[in-house]
Amino acid sequence: MKALVSVKNLTRIFDVSKPWLNRVIERKPKAMLTAVSDVSFDIPEREVYALVGESGSGKSTIGKMIVGLLTPSSGSVEVNGIDLSRETDAEKIDLVRSDIQMIFQDPFASLNPRWKVRDIIAEPVAARGGNTEGLSERLLEQVGLSAEDAGKFPHEFSGGQRQRICIARALASEPKLIVCDEPTSALDVSVQAQVLNLMSDLKDEFGLTYLFISHDLTVVQHMADKIGVLYLGRLVEEADPETLFTRPAHPYSQMLLAAAPKMDGFGREVAPPQGEIPDPINPPPGCAFNPRCPLAIPLCKQERPELRDVNGARVACHRAEEALARMRDSVTA
Amino acid sequence: MSEPVLSVRDLVVEIPTRTGVLKPVDRVSYDITEGEILGVVGESGAGKSMTGNAVIGLLDRPARISGGEILLKGRRIDNLNRDQMRRIRGKEIGMVFQDPLTSLNPLLRIGDQLTETMLAHLDISADEARDRSIAALDEVGIPAAASRIDSYPHEFSGGMRQRVVIALALCAEPALVIADEPTTALDVSVQAQIIALLKRLCRDRGTAVMLVTHDMGVIAEAADRVAVMYAGRLAELGAVREVVQRPRHPYTEGLMGSTPLASRGQRRLRQIPGSMPRLGKLPAGCAFHPRCPKAQEACRVDPGPDLSADQGRAACWFPVEQVEVAE
Incomplete structure (x- = not known):
């Protein structure tokens, strides 16, 4: 195409x-x-x-x-x-x-x-x-x-x-x-x-x-x-x-999807997302999501992740595989 | 069941105009009990905000309450004068508006706004009010409350500002909070x-909440019961799970069906033909009949049905019979 x-x-x-x-x-x-x-x-x-x-x-x-x-x-x-x-x-x-x-x-x-x-x-x-x-x-x-x-x-x-x-x-x-x-x-x-x-x-x-x-x-x-x-x-x-x-692979996508209201989410008790979008004038170094990311490692603060193919999607995350695995665990659990 | 915190009986709000009297709220009745969240949904112009404003006594002239009564903990409040109403507003009814920036005074530090409200309504000293303000900010999840209390509203982000507004609405420990599109x-x-915060605070304190919104998802997650409004009238009232999953009124059914959430996986969204009639041009009979797929002769002629047409559930002569779906 x-x-x-x-x-x-x-x-x-x-x-x-x-x-x-x-x-x-x-x-x-x-x-x-x-x-x-x-x-x-x-x-x-x-x-x-x-x-x-x-x-x-x-x-x-x-x-x-x-x-x-x-x-x-x-x-x-x-x-x-x-x-x-x-x-x-x-x-x-x-x-x-x-x-x-x-x-x-x-x-x-x-x-x-x-x-x-x-x-x-x-x-x-x-x-x-x-x-x-x-x-x-x-x-x-x-x-x-x-x-x-x-x-x-x-x-x-x-x-x-x-x-x-x-x-x-x-x-x-x-x-x-x-x-x-x-x-x-x-x-x-x-x-x-x-x-x-x-x-x-x-x-x-x-x-x-x-x-x-x-x-x-x-x-x-x-x-x-x-x-x-x-x-x-x-x-x-x-x-x-x-x-x-x-199967959202980026921790931010996962957070966004979890936060969106659901029609069948009666009385749903979810831990709401932490923090807010940082100041765009002084964005955090490395991956911009690292201060709010539950999976952040030191590498995330140093190096900005490139988009790469993960599981049929293009994802900019050093820890996309771990994020996917965590997602799968939370579904089966 | 204990006495409801808020009880609205056959409320009618009228706006006299040159071409006739408009009724943005027409014979609306509902109760809210302690610790309950009542969601009020509807499209723009359905009268949901007008109902909230009537309860708190903030109708803009020339709109006025022309019928029915509003009872707060068993006491009539719709016929109070301005001074009496002012003592109730803020103390017994808290209000959270849509836009957190316009509901805070930009020239006052947020601490001053909180202590002002507490001093006006509670019998406490200034020092105590300040301590309580810090505790209130802390409770709504503002980090470092003791130092942020002397900040101005513009120094906060949108979400933090809405937290301050919620703290402000709850600081005099009101029995009822009216939240008008708090997250839009x-x-x-x-x-x-914000929704999680509102739910937690109301559960902990047993505050009754009237949550006005147009977002079905928010209602489904936050509310215990739902009131659906259409053209100034209550179309349906019931437990949230019932109304969302087994709507009785054809309008509710259309509304739920037209959200992209409900028609997941379908090529086309279900749509309700036409649009809501203007208040001056309401059709005779049921206001929804020109758009209703099931409208019959009775809907066009009979005066608009109220909830009693369907045992207090839907204002419809021919409510939708939901086929029980095996789970």
């Missing part, structure tokens, strides 16, 4: 220092926040690749770098073999850009309240001088709204309907890749089910590829063909949903 | 910590 998106050693560093005068007076050095650190993965065509992680894990930053809203500090993003931040041929850039669309989390903030729905949906095509005759009406029907809605304004719709409009807009330029940044986090469960079903249908119909960014493990498990787990800007595990949810 | 703004791992 050909990879549509290829992310290599992607790193993004933000300068979060105070203004220079404050730094001089307070004798503080520059503060650099590494939001994404050396992340590599491929997204094959017509697949759903999900990035999960807690707040501050860098999942949205990766999404923004893939669509080109942010430039990488180092490393590269190739979509269809073209690196947007280095390509100089304007024609090629234009071609790739129309192949990428994005759906944002908040459907109340991502639609211009002064534009009619017709203009909002047709914008990606109109901006390139394409033919928009009847386009919005057709797309509205495809996402489960009616053609008459094209003449309305965004405030006349509910949250779920607005997200459908956002999806229609993303489809307008006939993209290959849609980056969905928490597309259902602002929606109620029953509406979330409608939107997720719609997204799966459209994927089959148009042969779309999704990069699905979410913090909700259950949604990710339902949607994804492959899942990347992020911790503090680093990819710690990459596996298909079946493997990740039955 | 938090990450999964921190959410697990």
Whole structure:
């Protein structure tokens, strides 16, 4: 299978220092926040690749770098073999850009309240001088709204309907890749089910590829063909949903899965995870998870683990085998 | 069974508007007993937060309680004046809000906020209040409580702030805590910590808890009983295991089915068609009937059923008969 998106050693560093005068007076050095650190993965065509992680894990930053809203500090993003931040041929850039669309989390903030729905949906095509005759009406029907809605304004719709409009807009330029940044986090469960079903249908119909960014493990498990787990800007595990949810190999994935609420977890008494995500400006040396990891050994504080193949998954952990064994023991016990 | 800590009887909240009177809470009744966690679930606009705010007397004008009664340990509290209510709020009913940053005063050290609450409600000296504050912070799991007590809210992370808010809600040892979406703004791992904390504290002290949330997973893990709300009315009320696994109301069934957790391994999620009606445009009869797969003539005509339609379990004329599945 050909990879549509290829992310290599992607790193993004933000300068979060105070203004220079404050730094001089307070004798503080520059503060650099590494939001994404050396992340590599491929997204094959017509697949759903999900990035999960807690707040501050860098999942949205990766999404923004893939669509080109942010430039990488180092490393590269190739979509269809073209690196947007280095390509100089304007024609090629234009071609790739129309192949990428994005759906944002908040459907109340991502639609211009002064534009009619017709203009909002047709914008990606109109901006390139394409033919928009009847386009919005057709797309509205495809996402489960009616053609008459094209003449309305965004405030006349509910949250779920607005997200459908956002999806229609993303489809307008006939993209290959849609980056969905928490597309259902602002929606109620029953509406979330409608939107997720719609997204799966459209994927089959148009042969779309999704990069699905979410913090909700259950949604990710339902949607994804492959899942990347992020911790503090680093990819710690990459596996298909079946493997990740039955045999998570990284201690962080294990902790995350154990902490997620379960529908059959009546009165469940689990030891809640210890500690919190460390400060990304001064991440711990070695493996970023080592201060919270029950299996940490001195090596974990010295050397950052590389992603390696463990039991059908890619895991960045020195102790992945031990973690897996511990997992198996706790299941049988 | 002992007397319930909180007893809500046929509560009606009204908002008069130019186009008519809206009823965000309509004839809602439930009890919470000592040490019990009652989960209140529903989608946005179902009236779950409004119910909580009515109990604690924090309805924003022009919303008002127009019917029914609220009893706290057998005493009516819905008709108290502002001063009397203020003495109850914080002392007998604690409140935990969704956003821990906006529920703490950013200009006061957290120790001052804790001691202020204790001094207002308990008959103790300032030194004693400070000692108790440290103990309270220690109890909610804040490391080095004695030194962090003089920190400002911004110096804490989201999860730690929510712990402070819980300490604040519990510091006057209230009989009832209303937790309105306490973990919605938090990450999964921190959410697990906060839920475990809330459960432990309430069990140890016998505090009754009203846990308002939209997350079925949280309800399943934390609550003893569940109240499901739809369009201002109670759709179903029952023991958590019963409601989650053997729902009686078609709405509850749809809601449980549409969570990705429930449809594990299926290609498509089950969905409820349509969306919740706006309060001004509630259909006659059962508010759920336009979306209900089992709706019949009676559902369209008869006034909205209450829980008595199904022996106190579901507000439905034709409740779902669950086939017993052999384990």
